[in-house]
Amino acid sequence: MTAATADEHPEIPGRGLSVQLQDIRAAQELLNDVIVHTPMEHSRALGRMLDATVHLKAENLQRAGSFKVRGAYVRMARLSDDERAHGVVAASAGNHAQGVALAAKKLGIRAKIFMPRGVALPKLAATRDHGAEVMLHGSNVDEALAEAQRCSEETGAVFIHPFNNTDVVAGQGTIGLEILDQQPEVDTVVMGIGGGGLLAGAAVALKQEAARRGRRITLIGVQAENAAAYPPSLAADALVPLQGVRTIADGIAVGRPGEIPFEIIKELVDEVVTVSEDAIAKALIFLMERSKMVVEPAGAVGVAALMEDKLAELNVSTKNVVAVLSGGNIDPMLMLRVIQHGLSAADRFLTFKIMLKDRPGELAQISKIIADSDANVIGVDHSRIGGELSMGDVSIVINLETKGQEHSSLVLNALRAEGYEPLVRN
Structure with missing residues (x-):
C-alpha cells in the first residue's frame, strides 16, 4: 500500500482505544515550549551486533531527567x-x-x-x-x-497518577511522534515498561502514524524479569499483580499494570520480553563506555534486550532500530554498585580467595604473577584469623579488573601453574 492510498483508505490499528493519534498530536502542541526534543544518537557498536542501523532516543537528556x-x-x-x-x-x-x-x-x-x-x-x-x-x-x-x-x-x-490516565498516556506518546520525525525509516522500536504509560502512548503514535504512511513498525516492550507483570497479565488477558517486586531498575519496578495502558498494549504492542539483572547492568556499562550516556537501569532495559539478541529470539527482522533511553536519574551509590555488578557480569571484574603461607615474599609473588598476566589489582583483603586457617596461614581476597572471560581464565591458570589454588567468588 502506498502512502497516498493509506491516507485515502487508512487501516488504522487501535481505532476504538481510549487514546488516539489526535490526542497525542494535541498533547504535542501543549508541550512545544515545555520539553526538550531530545536527540537521536547513532550507535555503531549496537549496529554491528545486530547487523542493522541502531539509534538511541536520548530521553535521559529530557528536562527533569526522564520522559515523565x-x-x-x-x-x-x-x-x-x-x-x-x-x-x-x-x-x-x-x-x-x-x-x-x-x-x-x-x-x-x-x-x-x-x-x-x-x-x-x-x-x-x-x-x-x-x-x-x-x-x-x-x-x-x-x-x-x-x-x-x-x-x-x-x-x-x-x-496525578504516574501512568493510568489518558492525558498522561497521550503526553508520553509524544515521544513516538518525535521518533518518526527523527528516524522516518525506523522499523523496530524497543523500550521499557513499568506501569505501561510510555509504551502505550508510543504504541498509539507509532502504529497509527505508520499506518497512515502505509508502513508497519514493530514495537517491543521490555521488563526486568524480577518485575515483569505484563507477560502473565497478557497471557491471562487480565491484570495479574506481582508480589515481591525487586530489581535494580527501580523506575519500572511496578507490580501491577495500569488498566488504561494494558488495554492499549495488549492490542498494539507486538511482543513483551524480559531481561535479567545482569543484562541490565551490562547494558548500563555499555552505554557509559560506548555511547557516553549516563542512563538509569530502567532506561537501559531496551539496550539490554538488544544486547541479549531478543529480536533474533523473536524472529524479528529489522534494518532500522530505535531503543528508547527513558531516563537518566541514577543515584551515584547505585551507579557504583551497578558498575561493579556489570563489570562482574561481563567477566571484567574477578574476585578470588587464595590461601598462602604467612611468610615474607608470598604476596609479592602473587602480585608478580598477576602483573605479568596484565591484570589490574583494585583491592586486597587479608586475614590471619578464621576457622579455616591454621597457624601460619593467611587468607587473601583479591579483586582484579580484567579484559574479559578469556583474560580472567589466563590469570587463574597462571596462578595454578605456580602451585596456588585460587577460589573464585561470584
Whole structure:
C-alpha cells in the first residue's frame, strides 16, 4: 500500500482505544515550549551486533531527567481553574516526582509529593528544587501512593497518577511522534515498561502514524524479569499483580499494570520480553563506555534486550532500530554498585580467595604473577584469623579488573601453574 492510498483508505490499528493519534498530536502542541526534543544518537557498536542501523532516543537528556514530564504536564495543563486552586498530589520514588514538580512550577500549581523514606537523596533534593512540597512516608512506593491518594481525598488536591490516565498516556506518546520525525525509516522500536504509560502512548503514535504512511513498525516492550507483570497479565488477558517486586531498575519496578495502558498494549504492542539483572547492568556499562550516556537501569532495559539478541529470539527482522533511553536519574551509590555488578557480569571484574603461607615474599609473588598476566589489582583483603586457617596461614581476597572471560581464565591458570589454588567468588 502506498502512502497516498493509506491516507485515502487508512487501516488504522487501535481505532476504538481510549487514546488516539489526535490526542497525542494535541498533547504535542501543549508541550512545544515545555520539553526538550531530545536527540537521536547513532550507535555503531549496537549496529554491528545486530547487523542493522541502531539509534538511541536520548530521553535521559529530557528536562527533569526522564520522559515523565511529558505526561505530567499534559495532565496538569488540562486541569480546571478550580482544580488548580486545590493543588495536586502525587507519589513517586523519583522520575514521576520530578516530572510533576517541574510541571507544577511551570503552571503555577501547588504540588505535594509523597516519597518513600528510603528515597535516594539526589532525587529528593531535585524534587524539592523544583518547588514541590515533599513528604516522606512509608518504606516503598506503594505505601507512599496510598498516602497520596488519602491526602487527595481529604484535601481535594488532584491526584496525578504516574501512568493510568489518558492525558498522561497521550503526553508520553509524544515521544513516538518525535521518533518518526527523527528516524522516518525506523522499523523496530524497543523500550521499557513499568506501569505501561510510555509504551502505550508510543504504541498509539507509532502504529497509527505508520499506518497512515502505509508502513508497519514493530514495537517491543521490555521488563526486568524480577518485575515483569505484563507477560502473565497478557497471557491471562487480565491484570495479574506481582508480589515481591525487586530489581535494580527501580523506575519500572511496578507490580501491577495500569488498566488504561494494558488495554492499549495488549492490542498494539507486538511482543513483551524480559531481561535479567545482569543484562541490565551490562547494558548500563555499555552505554557509559560506548555511547557516553549516563542512563538509569530502567532506561537501559531496551539496550539490554538488544544486547541479549531478543529480536533474533523473536524472529524479528529489522534494518532500522530505535531503543528508547527513558531516563537518566541514577543515584551515584547505585551507579557504583551497578558498575561493579556489570563489570562482574561481563567477566571484567574477578574476585578470588587464595590461601598462602604467612611468610615474607608470598604476596609479592602473587602480585608478580598477576602483573605479568596484565591484570589490574583494585583491592586486597587479608586475614590471619578464621576457622579455616591454621597457624601460619593467611587468607587473601583479591579483586582484579580484567579484559574479559578469556583474560580472567589466563590469570587463574597462571596462578595454578605456580602451585596456588585460587577460589573464585561470584
